[in-house]
Amino acid sequence: xxxxxQTPRYLIKTRGQQVTLSCSPISGHRSVSxxxxxxxxxxxxxxxxFSETQRNKGNFPGRFSGRQFSNSRSEMNVSTLELGDxxxxxxxxxxxxxxxxxxxxxxxxxxxxx
Amino acid sequence: DAKTTQPNSMESNEEEPxxxxxxxxxxxxxxxxxxxxQLPSQGPEYVIHGLTSNVNNRMAxxxxxxxxxxxxxxxxxxxxxxxAVYYCILRGGxxxxxTFGKGTLLTVNP
Numbered sequence: 001x002x003x004x005x006q007t008p009r010y011l012i013k014t015r016g017q018q019v020t021l022s023c024s025p026i027s028g029h030r031s032v033s034x035x036x037x038x039x040x041x042x043x044x045x046x047x048x049x050f051s052e053t054q055r056n057k058g059n060f061p062g063r064f065s066g067r068q069f070s071n072s073r074s075e076m077n078v079s080t081l082e083l084g085d086x087x088x089x090x091x092x093x094x095x096x097x098x099x100x101x102x103x104x105x106x107x108x109x110x111x112x113x114x
Numbered sequence: 115d116a117k118t119t120q121p122n123s124m125e126s127n128e129e130e131p132x133x134x135x136x137x138x139x140x141x142x143x144x145x146x147x148x149x150x151x152q153l154p155s156q157g158p159e160y161v162i163h164g165l166t167s168n169v170n171n172r173m174a175x176x177x178x179x180x181x182x183x184x185x186x187x188x189x190x191x192x193x194x195x196x197x198a199v200y201y202c203i204l205r206g207g208x209x210x211x212x213t214f215g216k217g218t219l220l221t222v223n224p
Contacts, residue, residue: 099144
């Protein structure tokens, strides 16, 4: 069974540009979450989608947005990139959104903003 | 979100058992205790989770204190591949999101 696939794996963007990252969950999984990981702040929750609806959102500015499609694939978008947005962006998929459900993470997309 | 406290780092020798502690004194009755680990240059990987009873799987064991205010992840025979950051997370509350702390960096010596 294929795991969580994130594309692209690496990305370099210029300050002020926007970027879209993609996540394909494990087949059958309907929940997708996004996390940002930086050396200073660690792993921080961005948002979670279930059946195309955003269920939760972390404390990030409105420049960070996401969506989920009917096939459960998800995208996240960051507009007006800042140097501080350089990070590893991780996507996780789960069967559901119950508190006893395990999450499966992808390898992440390494975004560098210059 | 209920908070967890873990040691910043621990060291072990290969093929020896490792006990990784986690304190969660403000845990609520419906919070599940989850453990994830992150190997270098990889995304986090699920290890184990439990509610009240001790749990075992092919990767590890989870021992939960009777009052649920602490738990211990047990790796029965550490290998070099177990060197990672281990995160203890409480999943519950109103939105069930995974809130990662700093975790414990486990070093395994050959």
